[in-house]
Amino acid sequence: xxxxxxxxxxxxRREALRLDAADPLAPFRDEFLLGAAPVTAYLDGNSxxxxxxxxxxxxxxxxxxxxxxxxxxxxxxAWMRWPEDLGDLVGRVAxxxxxxxxxxxxxxxxxxxxxxxxxxxxxxxxxxDEIVTDTxxxxxxxxxxxxxxxxRGLTLRWIETDPAAGVTLEQVRAAVGPxxxxxxFSHVAYRSxxxxxxxxxxxAVHEAGGLVLWDLCHSAGSVEIALxxxxxxxxxxxxxxxxxxxxxxxAFAYLNARHHGRLxxxxxxWMGHADPFAMGRGxxxxxxxxxxxxxxxxxxxxxxxxxxxxQLERAGVAAVRAKSVQLTSFALELADDLxxxxxVEVASPRDPARRGGHVTLRRDxxxxxxxxxxxxxxxxxxxxxxxxxxxxAPLSTSFGEVLDGVLALHRIVTGEPS
Ligand SMILES: *Cc1c(COP(=O)(O)O)cnc(C)c1O
Numbered sequence: 001x002x003x004x005x006x007x008x009x010x011x012x013r014r015e016a017l018r019l020d021a022a023d024p025l026a027p028f029r030d031e032f033l034l035g036a037a038p039v040t041a042y043l044d045g046n047s048x049x050x051x052x053x054x055x056x057x058x059x060x061x062x063x064x065x066x067x068x069x070x071x072x073x074x075x076x077x078a079w080m081r082w083p084e085d086l087g088d089l090v091g092r093v094a095x096x097x098x099x100x101x102x103x104x105x106x107x108x109x110x111x112x113x114x115x116x117x118x119x120x121x122x123x124x125x126x127x128x129d130e131i132v133t134d135t136x137x138x139x140x141x142x143x144x145x146x147x148x149x150x151x152r153g154l155t156l157r158w159i160e161t162d163p164a165a166g167v168t169l170e171q172v173r174a175a176v177g178p179x180x181x182x183x184x185f186s187h188v189a190y191r192s193x194x195x196x197x198x199x200x201x202x203x204a205v206h207e208a209g210g211l212v213l214w215d216l217c218h219s220a221g222s223v224e225i226a227l228x229x230x231x232x233x234x235x236x237x238x239x240x241x242x243x244x245x246x247x248x249x250x251a252f253a254y255l256n257a258r259h260h261g262r263l264x265x266x267x268x269x270w271m272g273h274a275d276p277f278a279m280g281r282g283x284x285x286x287x288x289x290x291x292x293x294x295x296x297x298x299x300x301x302x303x304x305x306x307x308x309x310x311q312l313e314r315a316g317v318a319a320v321r322a323k324s325v326q327l328t329s330f331a332l333e334l335a336d337d338l339x340x341x342x343x344v345e346v347a348s349p350r351d352p353a354r355r356g357g358h359v360t361l362r363r364d365x366x367x368x369x370x371x372x373x374x375x376x377x378x379x380x381x382x383x384x385x386x387x388x389x390x391x392x393a394p395l396s397t398s399f400g401e402v403l404d405g406v407l408a409l410h411r412i413v414t415g416e417p418s
Pocket of ligand 1: 108110140141186190251
């Protein structure tokens with residue numbers, strides 16, 4: 001260990017301590033169940049958020065009091081409306097959506113299928129037979145779109161995006177036109193963390209006469225979102241990432257009120273029927289956002305989502321976003337100082353206004369490096385072909401944790417102690 005390096009790491013340690021001491025959200029970290037065997041650094045809160053201690057209590061209470069106590073009566077009392085009730089909460093706290101526009105149901109993949117089909121079916125016969133998306137959109141989005149294009153005889157118009165950046169307004173302007181039925185993108189790119197210009201892109205697609213669907217999986221709970229103000233048509237997103245809803249937690253879908261009764265999703269289940277318990281002949285769609293629901297809602301899975309979103313409401317998305325920018329900026333400063341000299345590249349936007357909640361670094365050997373980090377209880381994730389993604393969940397990640405993770409990476413890529 002050289003003297004200069006020792007000083008440099010000490011300086012970073014002092015900086016991390018200073019940032020943690022000044023962090024107004026630091027108390028929220030204590031609300032998480034940090035586990036019986038704490039890890040050195042959890043840097044994957046963008047893939048699977050940590051559980052809250054309140055979630056364990058809420059699940060226990062649900063089983064004892066609601067499921068165990070209410071039994072079948074729970075459906076008539078309350079559970080039936082949970083998709084809209086929790087949807088309203090998610091919409092208000094995380095999405096900038098008025099009540100009655102959001103439901104919680106299914107998975108993101110399934111809701112994406114339902115909403116894309118609703119959008120393109122509404123355009124049938126208008127000459128709008130294209131779906132616009134980008135080549136670095138999340139895999140499930142690309143696969144669902146390819147399936148729907150094949151199923152409905154539509155054309156997919158691909159925007160080629162740089163995997164270290166993301167889709168731009170200029171690219172979208174050039175791609176949309178009189179044949180656009182729907183344009184759909186990720187708000188924050190899963191690979192680079194690029195934050196798309198959602199209001200600008202939404203306007204550009206509308207000027208071309210198309211509808212817009214945003215995938216908010218990597219932005220809900222980390223970035224400020226204003227779906228109603230931006231005039232977004234449709235949106236979907238996960239609750240198990242920054243909303244801390246737990247593995248396999250149900251997703252959310254947003255449908256702007258101007259489309260209710262006009263855009264119909266194709267999985268006509270009884271739970272999206274205007275009157276499910278009439279058990280009548282023939283499907284009559286619910287006139288509101290409830291039509292997006294198909295089968296029995298995943299009630300147990302919604303319990304942790306509610307605790308997660310209630311915590312977010314107390315913290316406030318603006319404060320969460322401010323810390324998120326600080327966390328990613330700190331990670332990039334550390335990377336520039338400690339990792340870039342060892343041949344590591346930054347594969348995320350430098351401009352904080354164009355960056356979401358994670359930072360991706362890359363080097364040829366990062367697949368093996370990621371395995372070594374996991375062996376040391378430092379948990380980022382690896383994204384093929386050569387990226388290590390540092391997911392920095394503002395409510396549960398400390399600056400000290402970011403430093404510990406980067407120092408472990410520094411030791412591995414340089415072979416030097418730190
Ligand atoms: C995580 C993620 C998904 C996951 O979809 P599931 O149906 O929950 O597996 C979809 N889209 C994006 C952009 C994601 O980041």
